[in-house]
Amino acid sequence: MPKSWAVVPTSLPIILRRCHVCASKHFQASGTFRVNANHKLLDAWLLVLCSVCRDTTKLTVLERANVRSVRPELLDRLHHNDPGLVAELLQDPSLLRRNRVLLDWSDAWRLDTDGSELLEDEAIDISVRFAARIPVRPVRLIAEGFSLSRAEVARLVAAGKIDSPVRLSSKRSGDFTFTFER
Numbered sequence: 206m207p208k209s210w211a212v213v214p215t216s217l218p219i220i221l222r223r224c225h226v227c228a229s230k231h232f233q234a235s236g237t238f239r240v241n242a243n244h245k246l247l248d249a250w251l252l253v254l255c256s257v258c259r260d261t262t263k264l265t266v267l268e269r270a271n272v273r274s275v276r277p278e279l280l281d282r283l284h285h286n287d288p289g290l291v292a293e294l295l296q297d298p299s300l301l302r303r304n305r306v307l308l309d310w311s312d313a314w315r316l317d318t319d320g321s322e323l324l325e326d327e328a329i330d331i332s333v334r335f336a337a338r339i340p341v342r343p344v345r346l347i348a349e350g351f352s353l354s355r356a357e358v359a360r361l362v363a364a365g366k367i368d369s370p371v372r373l374s375s376k377r378s379g380d381f382t383f384t385f386e387r
Contacts, residue, residue: 207330210350211317214337217292218308220253222262229257231309234291238283239263245272249283251294264304266294296338310339318350328386340376343369343383351385361385 220232232253241248247270250263266283267275282290294300295308314337333346347367348358361367362374369383 207332208319210319210331210333210346212314212333212335212337212339212341212346213317214292214310214314214339216313217295218310218313219256220264220295221307221309222253222305224255224258224260224262226260227255227258229255231256232262232306234295235261236288236291237286238266238290240280240283242272246270247272247275247280251291264294264300264306266300292337298338310341314339314341316346316349328384330382330384332380332382334380335378338378340378342376343371343373343381347373347383347385 217234220234221230222232223230224232232255235252235254237252239250239252247267248265249267249270251266253262253264254260255262279290301308331350333343344355344358344362347353348355351358353361358367359374366386367373367383368386369381371377371381371383373383
């Protein structure tokens, strides 16, 4: 019997970057963009706030981009501080790499199951879908989905009761499937 689970973000992740004022490593997205035009060139930044001292730092979104090369709807979303755009940009690996930041998704996601429960003597096929690029270990998801301890899930994997084409002990941020046999 196939089941479907979803890993869904509940809030924006913490941005990991060293603050130059207080040496804290945690920033929060303010939801505000700053756009600067210099003749036909545009710069755009996402403003982030230090969690400790509230100092503002900029994450580069556009750098010296020609006005004609920027999609009008993107420019409109930047000017209106679209919160959906903030979430989209924090999912962009090139933006994170360019700004040398990492994301901490602790306590910023939840697992939605469709009421999957363990049934005696029945194999369950489960597909896990990620609504965002949230890195999490499948073992943790299985433990949370079935209300088991991670040690119990590790024992079930070792015994061959949980089978998956992907490695269950390393972090994943993409969709996968597994079979649970009781």
